[in-house]
Amino acid sequence: MKTKRNIQSVLLTVWLVALVALTLPACGPFSADEQGGKSETSQSSPAAGSSTYPTFLSIAEGQAEISPSPSTTFPIVINQSGHYILTDDINLTSDAGTSSYLLKANAIEIRASDVTLNLNGHTISGPQSAGSGIGILVSQVENVEIINGTVRGFFSGIKLSGKNHQIKNVRVCSNSSYGLEAESSLIINCQAEFNGSDGFLATSSTIINSKARSNGSSGLRVSSSTVSGCIAESNSAHGIWTIDKCRIEGNRMMNNGGYGLYLNPDYSYAIRNRAGSNAAGNFYQAGNNYLPVSGDEANREE
Numbered sequence: 001m002k003t004k005r006n007i008q009s010v011l012l013t014v015w016l017v018a019l020v021a022l023t024l025p026a027c028g029p030f031s032a033d034e035q036g037g038k039s040e041t042s043q044s045s046p047a048a049g050s051s052t053y054p055t056f057l058s059i060a061e062g063q064a065e066i067s068p069s070p071s072t073t074f075p076i077v078i079n080q081s082g083h084y085i086l087t088d089d090i091n092l093t094s095d096a097g098t099s100s101y102l103l104k105a106n107a108i109e110i111r112a113s114d115v116t117l118n119l120n121g122h123t124i125s126g127p128q129s130a131g132s133g134i135g136i137l138v139s140q141v142e143n144v145e146i147i148n149g150t151v152r153g154f155f156s157g158i159k160l161s162g163k164n165h166q167i168k169n170v171r172v173c174s175n176s177s178y179g180l181e182a183e184s185s186l187i188i189n190c191q192a193e194f195n196g197s198d199g200f201l202a203t204s205s206t207i208i209n210s211k212a213r214s215n216g217s218s219g220l221r222v223s224s225s226t227v228s229g230c231i232a233e234s235n236s237a238h239g240i241w242t243i244d245k246c247r248i249e250g251n252r253m254m255n256n257g258g259y260g261l262y263l264n265p266d267y268s269y270a271i272r273n274r275a276g277s278n279a280a281g282n283f284y285q286a287g288n289n290y291l292p293v294s295g296d297e298a299n300r301e302e
Helices: none
Strands: 012-014 064-066 076-078 082-085 108-110 115-118 123-125 134-142 144-152 156-163 165-173 180-183 185-188 191-193 200-203 206-208 211-213 220-223 226-228 231-233 240-242 247-249 252-254 259-263 269-271 274-276 281-285
Touching: 108 115, 134 144, 134 165, 144 156, 165 180, 180 185, 185 200, 252 259, 259 274, 274 281
Parallel strands: 012 064, 076 108, 082 115, 108 134, 115 144, 123 144, 134 156, 144 165, 156 180, 165 185, 165 191, 180 200, 185 206, 191 211, 200 220, 206 226, 211 231, 220 240, 226 247, 231 252, 240 259, 247 269, 252 274, 259 281
Antiparallel strands: 156 165
């Protein structure tokens, strides 16, 4: 993101009054040094047809403050390259007094390449199991970075398509389907907890030092990806499930309902992993996989 040029710096303040307090399983907090620094904010504009939502101001060295009412139209659309910072929580509720469109709405859509979205420690909350929207949707663009916050209570928490994305210090929890869906992305120090399906669903990606816990299917389901230094525990299915051509190294899989590590016949490579107390077994190896059982590269049971 350091390569962006000629970006107008403004602050984006989003205030939305929550109609009902959400009760969701808690995600563990990041430490203060993991929160990272704040980014500037460039201008954005509403989705087509969102006439009730004001266009963001563009001020070279100032602020752009938005104080929408509960009737504000979603999604918030980012369609210009730049650095954006969120300065308050966003809450979409599903009580009887809320417009039914919120049940299907995405909270934020990123439709431009070269965007940094700093959630700044805040939470984007959806309408829980009743909703079918996505917390943050990134559609067929490049070089998007999302950092420092929580997305919860949507159908899927975050969904990225395109390439060269980065997700850092983000938690996705209590979404009714996937926590984080990604392709061609780098995912670092993230948490996926209490989601209805897989915590992380990734293709052609790298997942490092992240945690998948208590998800309704597998903790991590990956294809053509690298998973390193991660923890997968107490998921209903497998801890880590590879589809094809993956490198799985230095992870820990414990107390999952299926296997700790499930390797499909896919030319995957798994070394220095540890697994224990998984219901179906700790390691499952189909054909065409490399799964050493001795030496420095061995996968071990605990």
